[in-house]
Structures are given as C-alpha cells and as structure tokens.
Amino acid sequence: MPFNAIPAEDFLNREPELNYLKGLSKLKANALGGDVFLDGARGMGKTELQKQLYRILFWENNVVPFYYSFKTANLKGTYFAQDYFTGFVRQYISFVKKDPSIANNVAEPLQRLMPTISSLGLYWLIDCIEDFQGHVNKNDFYWQLVAAISAPVMAAQKMGKPVIVMLDDFDEAAHLYESSLGDAHGLISLFGESMRNRLCPHVITGSAGALEPIFTDHSLIGMTERMRLGPLPEDLAIALFRAHLTNLKITCAPGVQLEFLDLLRGNPFYIKNLAKAAWKMQKNVITEKDLIECYSFEVSDGETAFYWASVFSRYVKNPAQSKAMLKLLMHAIENGGIEDGKRLSMVSGLGEAETETLLNALTTSGIMRVKDAVLHDFIHCLYMKEIEGRNVSDAREKIEAKYIQEREESCFELVIPMSSNAELVVAKAVEQIGKNINLDAEFLNYLQLALIEVCINAIEHSGSYEKKVFLKFITRPDKLEIIVENSGRPFSLESIKEVPVEEKMRLGMKRGWGYKLVHKIMDSVKVERVNDRTRVILTKNIDNGS
Incomplete structure (x- = not known):
C-alpha cells in the first residue's frame, strides 16, 4: 500500500521531481503538461517517489491520489477490474475522511462501506458501485474493465477535484487477458481515455523497453513525458547509508571512508538493503571488510537477490528456461554483450526458436542493457549455484575474494x-x-x-x-x-x-x-x-x- 513509504527525511535529492509532480494536475488542466513516465534503473526510487507523492497529496487535500501496483495484480480481466475498482473506492473514501486505515483494510467488502459513503454525501459513488456490480452480475467482461479504469475520471468530474493516478509497473497491463493468457491483446489501450482526461494526470513506472511499443501502438503516443531518475550523488549516498545505519543502531568504525559504496552507484534500493544486511548479520560496528561481507550476503541470499530473482521469474516459465537465461546473461556479462546471435542456442542449450524468444523477453525487460555491477554479481552467484552446483557459502566466498583482492x-x-x-x-x-x-x-x-x-x-x-x-x-x-x-x-x-x-x-x-x-x-x-x-x-x- 502507498502508506508504507520511507520517512520523508530519508528520501533524499528528489525535491525537484516531487514539486513538479505535485503541480502536474494544474499543468495538465491548462494543457501545459501531460502524463509522466518515471524512467531510471531498477532501485532508483521510482516506486518510492510515487509513494512519497501519494503521502503528500493525501494530507494536502487539493488533489486526490490513487496508487495501483501491477506487480502483484491478478491479470485476469475480471479479477483485475474488481481489484482496481475496489482499490480506488477505498482510497477515495480514505482520502475524504483522512483515515489511512480504510485504504489499508483490503479485506473489507464495499457493501460495509456504504453507510460511510452515504454519510459523506457521495451518492454518485454509490451509483458507480451499483453500476459496476451490474456489469459483474451480467458477466460483461468489457464493461467491467471500462467501469473500473474510468472510476478516477468519474470521481474527478463529479467532485471537480483532480485525481492523480499512479500506476506502478504499468507495462504488466499489456498482459491483461479474458480467460487465458494472450487471448485478448490490446486491453491496455482501455487506459487511453482515462489518460487523455485533463482532470486525471497519470504517473507511471515500468520497463521502458516494454512501454515504448505500448505507446506506439495507440493514441497514447505523444501524451506522456519522460522523467528520468538518476543516481544519488556520492555524498548523499553516504548520508543515506549512514542514516539507515543510525536507524538500525549500527555505527561505523573510526576512519571508515565507505569507499565500497561506490559499487552501488547511488542506488537507494541497494543502499537500504546493504544497511539491512548489516543488521541481519548482527554487525554493531561496520568496517570496510564488513561491508564486503554484507554485500556478498545481499547478492547471494539477501533482499537484493530476492528482488532480482522475482524479476527474472517474470520472463521464464520452467527450470530449463531459467538455466538457459542464466547462461545467456553470463555470456553477455563476460563478452560485454551479445554479438553473434546465431550461436546463442549453443550457449543456452535450447533450440534456436526458444532461445530467440527468451532473448527477446530479456531485451524487452532491459536487463541485457543494464551496466550494473550489483546485478552482475547476483547473476554470477546464481550461476555458481544453479549451473556450477556450488553452495551459497562458496558463492559468497568468491564474491568476497573478488572485492578484497580488487582493493x-x-x-x-x-x-x-x-x-x-x-x-x-x-x-x-x-x-x-x-x-x-x-x-x-x-x-x-x-x-x-x-x-x-x-x-x-x-x-x-x-x-x-x-x-x-x-x-x-x-x-x-x-x-x-x-x-x-x-x-x-x-x-x-x-x-x-x-x-x-x-x-x-x-x-x-x-x-x-x-x-x-x-x-x-x-x-x-x-x-x-x-x-x-x-x-x-x-x-x-x-x-x-x-
């Protein structure tokens, strides 16, 4: 949920972006701005920026915020429509009453909220709920989706107050389906009407490689501007890491320069995870060598490893494809990319057609283009475990030896x-x-x-x-x-x-x-x-x- 954002004081160096997004509704109303695609490497804080924006708008009361993550969404159309619609209704009531618990209580049926909605005088919202339920009762797949996606627009028009719609991992909407995967291409285009509405600016995240063809395929092209989130400067990266350590009651040893943090390239997600790894490993006073030890844990068995493993799982369907993907990625890392596509089936161990499909998925995801030492170390660890049959301890020792020797x-x-x-x-x-x-x-x-x-x-x-x-x-x-x-x-x-x-x-x-x-x-x-x-x-x- 959007309320689980980090403390505002720990969200560093994003004030210009937040200020611009706060004023997005006015810009769009005056045709001076449109929707915004947050671009940047994974872990740079795109989701966190949405959550920080949500928290600010929620308490300021000028613009209604609505946040939806496709990362954990059920993409079967009817399930998605129900989840999206009920999520918006809960968040809208939560905003009006300034009660975050309403948005967080996802298990409560909408019917139990009817007395609250009536007491607020939101009779148009009751009509929307009844109309949506009517589409459900008729098993009308198309109108369930339309009613759900257009709910923020309806609210903005009825109340005259803009709604900023924040869609996290929006590229996953391209996989919406009716009964089985791939049976209803183009359902993502249903968001077009909502995104065109001047009262509903959208702030979206997702894979740039996957989103570009989406905007090319229909009238959304030209309506969305790109806001790139870069890495934190070195001094702020160190400040953020020290802030996390302080919150975890961990100190740095005297004279520690934290030079190893350069490897993380100012990535807030990696910085936070490294600090948490130190806490998990019960470090009280951190040295440079401790950082390397914590890092090896993080890329082999920590939250960073879990995150990248979950990203990979989106693009592979079985263990054979998983191993083939690892071989392709290691080949790309060791060779600075992939030059000779004809020989990739020899590397992957799969047939040419299956290898090509897997390669296209990796290219679309953007993983193949990422020059990220942390990702490369995770891939190396996973390769050692899954392909070479080594245990986690061996993988960690290899990573630690690499960085101790490099110094x-x-x-x-x-x-x-x-x-x-x-x-x-x-x-x-x-x-x-x-x-x-x-x-x-x-x-x-x-x-x-x-x-x-x-x-x-x-x-x-x-x-x-x-x-x-x-x-x-x-x-x-x-x-x-x-x-x-x-x-x-x-x-x-x-x-x-x-x-x-x-x-x-x-x-x-x-x-x-x-x-x-x-x-x-x-x-x-x-x-x-x-x-x-x-x-x-x-x-x-x-x-x-x-």
Whole structure:
C-alpha cells in the first residue's frame, strides 16, 4: 500500500521531481503538461517517489491520489477490474475522511462501506458501485474493465477535484487477458481515455523497453513525458547509508571512508538493503571488510537477490528456461554483450526458436542493457549455484575474494587478433608488466615463452568465430594471475602432446614449448570451459625469490 513509504527525511535529492509532480494536475488542466513516465534503473526510487507523492497529496487535500501496483495484480480481466475498482473506492473514501486505515483494510467488502459513503454525501459513488456490480452480475467482461479504469475520471468530474493516478509497473497491463493468457491483446489501450482526461494526470513506472511499443501502438503516443531518475550523488549516498545505519543502531568504525559504496552507484534500493544486511548479520560496528561481507550476503541470499530473482521469474516459465537465461546473461556479462546471435542456442542449450524468444523477453525487460555491477554479481552467484552446483557459502566466498583482492590489485587487459605474430605483442606486454612488479629476469623469460605457446594454441587450434584472444593480467602483492580466453573448440591438457623441454632448448626452438613448461614455471594452471569459451588461468605466487 502507498502508506508504507520511507520517512520523508530519508528520501533524499528528489525535491525537484516531487514539486513538479505535485503541480502536474494544474499543468495538465491548462494543457501545459501531460502524463509522466518515471524512467531510471531498477532501485532508483521510482516506486518510492510515487509513494512519497501519494503521502503528500493525501494530507494536502487539493488533489486526490490513487496508487495501483501491477506487480502483484491478478491479470485476469475480471479479477483485475474488481481489484482496481475496489482499490480506488477505498482510497477515495480514505482520502475524504483522512483515515489511512480504510485504504489499508483490503479485506473489507464495499457493501460495509456504504453507510460511510452515504454519510459523506457521495451518492454518485454509490451509483458507480451499483453500476459496476451490474456489469459483474451480467458477466460483461468489457464493461467491467471500462467501469473500473474510468472510476478516477468519474470521481474527478463529479467532485471537480483532480485525481492523480499512479500506476506502478504499468507495462504488466499489456498482459491483461479474458480467460487465458494472450487471448485478448490490446486491453491496455482501455487506459487511453482515462489518460487523455485533463482532470486525471497519470504517473507511471515500468520497463521502458516494454512501454515504448505500448505507446506506439495507440493514441497514447505523444501524451506522456519522460522523467528520468538518476543516481544519488556520492555524498548523499553516504548520508543515506549512514542514516539507515543510525536507524538500525549500527555505527561505523573510526576512519571508515565507505569507499565500497561506490559499487552501488547511488542506488537507494541497494543502499537500504546493504544497511539491512548489516543488521541481519548482527554487525554493531561496520568496517570496510564488513561491508564486503554484507554485500556478498545481499547478492547471494539477501533482499537484493530476492528482488532480482522475482524479476527474472517474470520472463521464464520452467527450470530449463531459467538455466538457459542464466547462461545467456553470463555470456553477455563476460563478452560485454551479445554479438553473434546465431550461436546463442549453443550457449543456452535450447533450440534456436526458444532461445530467440527468451532473448527477446530479456531485451524487452532491459536487463541485457543494464551496466550494473550489483546485478552482475547476483547473476554470477546464481550461476555458481544453479549451473556450477556450488553452495551459497562458496558463492559468497568468491564474491568476497573478488572485492578484497580488487582493493590490492592492478588489472591490465589485452585483446589480440588471431593473426601471424600477434602473440609477440603479448610477450612484449608481459615483459613490461613483469618489470613493473620486479619479476626475476629468468622467470620472466620463461613466462614469455609459455604465454606465446598458450596464445599460439588458441590461435591455431580453437577455430574461434571471433578471431580474437582475450588476456587479463592481474597483479597483487603476493600473486600474478594471467587469464587467456577464446571462443571455439574446447581442449584438455591431457590431449596435448609434448616434446621434452630439454630437447627444445638444445634445438633452440622458440615455438611449441607446450604446457609442460607452463606447468613447470607456474604454481597453478587451470583450463575451464565457460559456455562456448575456453579459459586458461595461470597463477604464480610472488615472493622475494621470484
């Protein structure tokens, strides 16, 4: 319900947007404004902005607020109509009497409210209720929907007081149906008349990708302006986090800079959830390391994980599709997007048609386009659990290790074409990196030879459709890690035939040194298969004798 908004003092940096929306009814009445689509990344506070607006309007008494969330709505048309209509009636009476309990008591039948409605002199509302019930008794599907959706307009016209209609996750209205899913396309267009009315400005949220075709399909196009909600500035993000901690009776350790919050990119939803995670984990005094620990809990098993899991569940119908979606998303994260659509069925494990349908749903949702480190970490955790079969503890340890190491590491990335002598560029790069971290000259020479062999193996034997080799060099005070990755055919270390190292040195061979040399000079050599890509991970522990 709209009354469960956060305290106004904790809703930071949205005063201009709130002030504009408060005056929306006057702007629309004078044809200077229209309806508003709240745009922004998930968690930026679009729903919260609606709730804050609702609370302000409810107590100011100049404009009637009505809030409806499609997120939890039953989209069967008759059920939706009943829920929408009764919700408006309750909220309207609640507004007139200034009694929030009426709106919150969703279990009370409308018939029990009739004496209250009569005492308020709202006889036109009694007529509306009787008309709606008449459509129900006649089983008139179409007029039930029309009567429900037009109720705010009717109220505004009868009382001469504007009604601001707030529709949360409005794109879900595109899935309204009569008897079975997909049997009545275009029912969302019934909102057109209500949205055109000058006494009823609408403030809506939802997936931009899903809403754009909705407005293109009918006369709503051009009637709605976009209001984008951006992230909180760094100082306000820290202030909000500290405010949440204070409310939860948690303090920060002396000297803590809260630099880890940069990862959350000023997202109020993530900030709130991280603070709550600290409370759930019984933290009394927060350190930077605690933040990482709480964050790993949040993206693996906390409210943020639950939220994204519920978003994903809208777009998949069974476990097979769920796993396929995870594989596609991991592929997109690791490759910076999806370039070769023809090979996606190999990644997903589904047929081409089913993969295309799933990909279209993800594209419409906007998830594929989101550059969100928190979402990516959630996907990685879920991938480890659902695809790799790891437990939650393993997933959390992986995330924690990633961020603890990042605070102490440097990372260099290199992409080379699969062409003649391209591996020599890698040798030159690793030479410079080795000098920067003071690697032993003899070891560095062997490392260059080993990397040349790994790259040649990828170039000559992988059959990569990308014709590229991706390398990442990660340096830490105690460790050097080199990751070599390419698409194409898989291989195993056991399948590679080697010539003895001593023989190659005797013959002065500069190629074909093979993986025995790699194993000899590195502390760890792993070969992984990730979707359609082969990943070689070379690790060398560093000490003064390296």
